[in-house]
Amino acid sequence: MxxxxxxxxTDALDALRELGTPAKIRDLAERGYGPKSPPxxxxxxxxxxxxxxxxxxxxxxxxxxxxxxxxxGVSNYYDYEVYGDFVEQARSRGxxxxxxLEIISMQVELRDxxxxxxxxxxPGKTYLxxxxxxxxxxxxxxxxxxxxxxxxxxxxxMATMTGRMGDAFRSRGFDAGVDESxxxxxxxxxxxxxxxxxxxQERHISQAFQESLFQRVSPEKRVAYLSExxxxxxxxxxxxxxxxxxxxxxxxxxxxxxxxxxxxQFLSFDEARRLVLELGGIPSYPVLADGASPICQFEADADGxxxxxxxxGVHAAEWIPVRNSTHVLEEYVPKMRAAGLAVTAxxxxxxxxxxxxxxxxxxxxLPASIRAIFWEGACVAAAHQFLTLHGECGYVDRDGRPNADxxxxxxxxxxxxxxxxxxxxRYFDTCQATSSVR
Numbered sequence: 001m002x003x004x005x006x007x008x009x010t011d012a013l014d015a016l017r018e019l020g021t022p023a024k025i026r027d028l029a030e031r032g033y034g035p036k037s038p039p040x041x042x043x044x045x046x047x048x049x050x051x052x053x054x055x056x057x058x059x060x061x062x063x064x065x066x067x068x069x070x071x072x073g074v075s076n077y078y079d080y081e082v083y084g085d086f087v088e089q090a091r092s093r094g095x096x097x098x099x100x101l102e103i104i105s106m107q108v109e110l111r112d113x114x115x116x117x118x119x120x121x122x123p124g125k126t127y128l129x130x131x132x133x134x135x136x137x138x139x140x141x142x143x144x145x146x147x148x149x150x151x152x153x154x155x156x157x158m159a160t161m162t163g164r165m166g167d168a169f170r171s172r173g174f175d176a177g178v179d180e181s182x183x184x185x186x187x188x189x190x191x192x193x194x195x196x197x198x199x200x201q202e203r204h205i206s207q208a209f210q211e212s213l214f215q216r217v218s219p220e221k222r223v224a225y226l227s228e229x230x231x232x233x234x235x236x237x238x239x240x241x242x243x244x245x246x247x248x249x250x251x252x253x254x255x256x257x258x259x260x261x262x263x264x265q266f267l268s269f270d271e272a273r274r275l276v277l278e279l280g281g282i283p284s285y286p287v288l289a290d291g292a293s294p295i296c297q298f299e300a301d302a303d304g305x306x307x308x309x310x311x312x313g314v315h316a317a318e319w320i321p322v323r324n325s326t327h328v329l330e331e332y333v334p335k336m337r338a339a340g341l342a343v344t345a346x347x348x349x350x351x352x353x354x355x356x357x358x359x360x361x362x363x364x365x366l367p368a369s370i371r372a373i374f375w376e377g378a379c380v381a382a383a384h385q386f387l388t389l390h391g392e393c394g395y396v397d398r399d400g401r402p403n404a405d406x407x408x409x410x411x412x413x414x415x416x417x418x419x420x421x422x423x424x425x426r427y428f429d430t431c432q433a434t435s436s437v438r
Contacts, residue, residue: 008084009137015091017389019426025386025419034379034421035428039070040358041378043098043131044286044318044346047086048191050076051203053349056191057082060349061089067357071378071424073098073346075129078151079197080136094431096424098381101130102286103150103275106266110298118285118299120292121255126269129284129318130276131344132385132394143278146271151199153265158183158200164260165209168253172229176212183208202254203350206246214242229253243352273313273400280388282381282395284316284344285309289332291323302335309341313400315409316342316377319359321370326361329370337373340402340409342395342416344377379420380413386423 019025046052047060054060064072072095074086083099090097104127110117111124119125135143159180169176180200186208187198217225222239230252236244253260267275276283289299299305309317317336321329336343345359345366359374360366366374384394393403395416406412 008088009081012084012087012091012097013134013137013389015087016097016386016427019386019423019430022387022390022392025422025426028426029415029418029422034418034425035070038372038375038421040068041071041375042069042346042357042359043071043073043344043374043378043381044075044100044129044320045072045349045357046076046102047074047082049079049082049187049193049198051201051207051350053352053354057085057089061086061093061095063354064095064357065093069095069357070428071096071098071382072357073100073131073344073378073381075100075102075346075348077102077201078147078154078199080133081194081197083136091431094428096382096427098131098378098385099133099136100281100284101133101136101276101279103128103130103272104264104266105269105272106264107269115298116292116296118288118296120288120296125264125266126272127286128269128272128276128314129286130279130281131284131316131318132381132388133276133279133281134385134388135278135280140278143275146267146275146278150267154199157262157264158202158205161202161254161260161262162200162205162208164262165205165249165253168259169209169229172225174213174216174225174229176209176216178205178208178212186211202250203246206249206254207242209249210242210246213245214240231259269312277396277398277400280398282316282342282384283314283400284318284342285314286318286320287332289319289324290328291320302332305332306336306339306341310339315340315396315400315402316344316380318377319343319345319374320348321345321359321361321366322347322355324361325363326367329361330367333370333373337376337413340413342377342380342413343373344381345374376413376417379417379424381420382423383416383420386419 047057048054087097107124107126114123116123117126162180183200183204184198188195219239223234223236226234234248273283289295333343347359380395387394396402403412
């Protein structure tokens with residue numbers, strides 16, 4: 001049985017499909033049709049009801065427009081109904097939408113060997129992204145099954161973790177009045193979300209307890225109280241810093257070995273990859289690199305990481321450059337592109353900090369050569385999204401194999417990037433024409 005979604009999502013996909021036939025877009029691409037000067041692009045943000053910096057989809061897209069972002073990709077966990085609102089807002093502001101997702105999986109053999117992948121605290125735990133998904137409006141039975149498994153496992157874990165957090169506070173004489181329902185209600189109230197679309201994350205739970213604490217404990221007493229609850233001396237420079245307090249709650253109560261921790265149940269990496277493909281997308285590996293210190297063993301050198309990704313059938317990678325030094329980006333990103341991986345970049349915006357939308361390294365602006373690779377990767381994703389909406393093979397096929405119509409990985413990326421640039425420009429022109437008619 002297929003799973004239907006909000007009609008706005010279907011309408012959004014139809015509008016992208018109607019930008020032209022693949023033959024017409026290919027013809028435009030061969031004639032060099034595309035943005036004369038590539039706009040800033042951000043291929044990865046989270047939107048509410050995921051934990052994010054934004055109160056609403058409208059706020060996120062408005063800020064992106066103010067900062068002249070031309071292509072914006074959303075990569076939410078486990079529910080995609082908000083994508084209808086996202087594309088509606090993006091279209092009204094002339095921003096090209098990329099649809100993505102993020103999944104947490106486990107590689108058991110790496111866990112058992114103690115090898116960390118792209119999570120610095122948990123061996124084997126592996127984040128995987130899906131870029132340019134197009135089948136979330138009507139999911140296949142297998143996609144629906146895998147997604148239902150994730151949702152069930154995650155919901156049970158979050159409910160138990162919330163209960164244990166409450167127990168930790170009550171053991172120190174403080175009833176925070178927070179349970180799973182209260183956390184969901186906090187999200188619904190803040191974002192005007194539908195309850196059925198809310199799937200809790202650890203950050204949501206820590207936020208709910210932090211807000212309860214701030215309501216009931218005066219600033220001068222908060223650090224001492226937190227130290228009591230967490231069982232260790234807490235060092236928070238500003239007792240009114242809600243983000244810092246949330247981070248302390250997560251670190252000292254919710255992580256592995258702490259009193260509120262609950263063991264996670266994950267899809268295998270192969271199942272996560274299968275879900276991306278069932279949803280019509282491109283499996284893409286989000287690189288942490290020197291976002292961890294030391295760098296996780298799986299990512300310890302660029303050549304080794306590339307080999308590992310290829311062996312797992314992953315032909316794309318994504319960076320959140322604000323975590324990384326320019327030196328590391330210049331070491332890894334060109335090697336990935338030379339090895340035939342399409343590479344994108346974003347900001348996540350998965351904390352309450354409203355950082356700029358245009359991705360930058362943690363020590364300064366991106367070099368032009370790196371920015372060009374990220375633009376190319378976004379164009380490849382745009383091409384895949386467009387072609388698969390027309391029933392054609394995009395960057396990879398439904399089994400994750402690179403499109404066999406091209407004689408090399410480099411040719412594949414270059415040609416699809418040209419198609420994607422034409423799709424994006426066609427979208428810009430259509431939005432401008434619609435706006436002028438208004």
